[in-house]
Amino acid sequence: MSIKLYNTLTKEIELFKPIKRGEVKIYSCGPTVYNYAHIGNLRAFLCADLLQRTLKVVDGYKITWVMNITDIDDKTIKNISDETQWKPQMGVRSNDIIENLKNFTSYYKDEFHKDIRLLGLSMSHFHDFPRATDFIEEMKSLIVLIANNGFAYESGGSVYFNVGKWKDTDKYGKLKNLDFDNFRSGERVDSDEYEREQVSDFVLWKAKKEGEPSWEFEFEGKTLIGRPGWHLECSVMEKEILGLPFDIHTGGIDLQFPHHEDEIAQSKAGYGKEPTNYWFHNEFLQVEGQKMSKSARNFYTLRDLIDKGLDPIDVRFAMLSAHYRSKYNFTFDDVEAASKSRKRIQRYVYELISNNVGHDYVDVTLFSEKFFNHLKNDLHTPKALGELFTFINKNAAIVMGRNTRDEMLEFFKEFNEIFGILSFEMPDEDIPEEITMLATKRIEAKKSKNYDLADMLRIEINNRGYVIKDTAEGFEIEKL
RNA sequence: GGUGCCGUGGCCGAGUGGUUAGGCAGAGGUCUGCAAAACCUUGUACGGCGGUUCGAAUCCGUUCGGCACCUCCA
Numbered sequence: 274m275s276i277k278l279y280n281t282l283t284k285e286i287e288l289f290k291p292i293k294r295g296e297v298k299i300y301s302c303g304p305t306v307y308n309y310a311h312i313g314n315l316r317a318f319l320c321a322d323l324l325q326r327t328l329k330v331v332d333g334y335k336i337t338w339v340m341n342i343t344d345i346d347d348k349t350i351k352n353i354s355d356e357t358q359w360k361p362q363m364g365v366r367s368n369d370i371i372e373n374l375k376n377f378t379s380y381y382k383d384e385f386h387k388d389i390r391l392l393g394l395s396m397s398h399f400h401d402f403p404r405a406t407d408f409i410e411e412m413k414s415l416i417v418l419i420a421n422n423g424f425a426y427e428s429g430g431s432v433y434f435n436v437g438k439w440k441d442t443d444k445y446g447k448l449k450n451l452d453f454d455n456f457r458s459g460e461r462v463d464s465d466e467y468e469r470e471q472v473s474d475f476v477l478w479k480a481k482k483e484g485e486p487s488w489e490f491e492f493e494g495k496t497l498i499g500r501p502g503w504h505l506e507c508s509v510m511e512k513e514i515l516g517l518p519f520d521i522h523t524g525g526i527d528l529q530f531p532h533h534e535d536e537i538a539q540s541k542a543g544y545g546k547e548p549t550n551y552w553f554h555n556e557f558l559q560v561e562g563q564k565m566s567k568s569a570r571n572f573y574t575l576r577d578l579i580d581k582g583l584d585p586i587d588v589r590f591a592m593l594s595a596h597y598r599s600k601y602n603f604t605f606d607d608v609e610a611a612s613k614s615r616k617r618i619q620r621y622v623y624e625l626i627s628n629n630v631g632h633d634y635v636d637v638t639l640f641s642e643k644f645f646n647h648l649k650n651d652l653h654t655p656k657a658l659g660e661l662f663t664f665i666n667k668n669a670a671i672v673m674g675r676n677t678r679d680e681m682l683e684f685f686k687e688f689n690e691i692f693g694i695l696s697f698e699m700p701d702e703d704i705p706e707e708i709t710m711l712a713t714k715r716i717e718a719k720k721s722k723n724y725d726l727a728d729m730l731r732i733e734i735n736n737r738g739y740v741i742k743d744t745a746e747g748f749e750i751e752k753l
Numbered sequence: 754g755g756u757g758c759c760g761u762g763g764c765c766g767a768g769u770g771g772u773u774a775g776g777c778a779g780a781g782g783u784c785u786g787c788a789a790a791a792c793c794u795u796g797u798a799c800g801g802c803g804g805u806u807c808g809a810a811u812c813c814g815u816u817c818g819g820c821a822c823c824u825c826c827a
Contacts, residue, residue, distance in 0.1 A: 313826090314827045346825085348825070449823090527826055528827070531824045532826090557820085557821070558827080562820095591765095594776080595766075596767090599759090599766090600758090600759080600820070602765075604764080604765080607764080607765055609778095610764080610765065610778080612777095613776085613778095614775095620790085620791085655774095655775080655776095656768090656774085659767060659775035661775090663773095663774070669791090719786080724787070727787090728786095728787070728788085731788075740789065741788090742790055749790090751790095
């Protein structure tokens, strides 16, 4: 209806139009479950979450959201062959290598689910999490289709996609302008033992190496023992689960090439259709201005951040505060700032709920429209949040009348269906009796002007994890 | 080497020709015994150099710097 999105296919911000009225089908390139997801991975999933929530809340679309789980590739294989990577929670390591692969990847899949839940993604928003190894047969079928159309060839037990031939048929390089004749010279390390006709050809079926999990594939009269190529899984799963074409495909910017480009080529060469109408790519996350990497010692998983005392919801809000097509520079100071500003919004909401003294009328509809219009404009969260803070600054909750408050709360409920950072329950914390007693003693000390004792008691309360605030009536206690 | 993106005040981050973005931090204030919270006030920024223009962070040229992709990568 009215959301505008940047489409990598056209390199323009376009008015989004779904294939079927009122419905949007989204496929997100999900994690490779060979380890815990790092915060760069998580940003991509959070951006996809922002997209689907915005479509749902702002334009009322019914969303079908699929995120794949890559459970077979070089990295998973590498890690299952390394005994030190095995954890007791994965079960018993057996001689059945495919069994090991399943157990290993299942563990990290579950951990991934825990992470995204902590980040505020809701499992109920997902339609499916297909795993690549559950679609081996369908992948073989696609290879056969591609071969039948003349765009695949077997060599050394592997099957390759013939990019050169494809380029005569259709454009290759739809997502990114690439100068194929001028690929980095001298550094083109083709360490594969596989024999490709051209370096730009990519693998559809990869011949087995010693110790690797493998499947049998009857192809043009030969039995090829091996496994599917990485690009193939998405082409297959999105077709099987969503059907072609679907509406939006999401992923990190690094996947534009070759992953998504090859996905387009495969799907079109095999199924005769391109996968999707809109390609949605989020920019990278950096840490302290650098690319995140293990060698730079700035590599974080969500659990690393939690161990450092960060609240995952603050991480969520910090990431959502940056535009998805901008590099997000993750710093601890920034999460700290995000935490404070988040709490400011939360306190404002609590004031809307609790106080009842004001009478002012404020045009909430006007503000709400402006706010959501920013989101409709290619998910411009920084502008939307700027609008929100400007509004909060100009319109103190305390002076608003009940009707305005209720309208504001309606706004915040919609806001929260997208941002997912607010609570509408007044904090009803059980303050231990001993803390209340200390606070009462302090108030008495205060009344008798024994300020030294009062200050000591306040410090004692702080040390026990609570903060005391004096009010006109007496005091309030909050948990830190 | 090829392709593309970006350089805004202490930090983050909007802004594409003339009007206060915003957040965090900082400063001052109201309130308070002191705090905390809240609220009010407060920011001579736009990498450098040229050019176009009455006027440029915004357009053009150039230069410096950073980043990404170029078949492992969210």
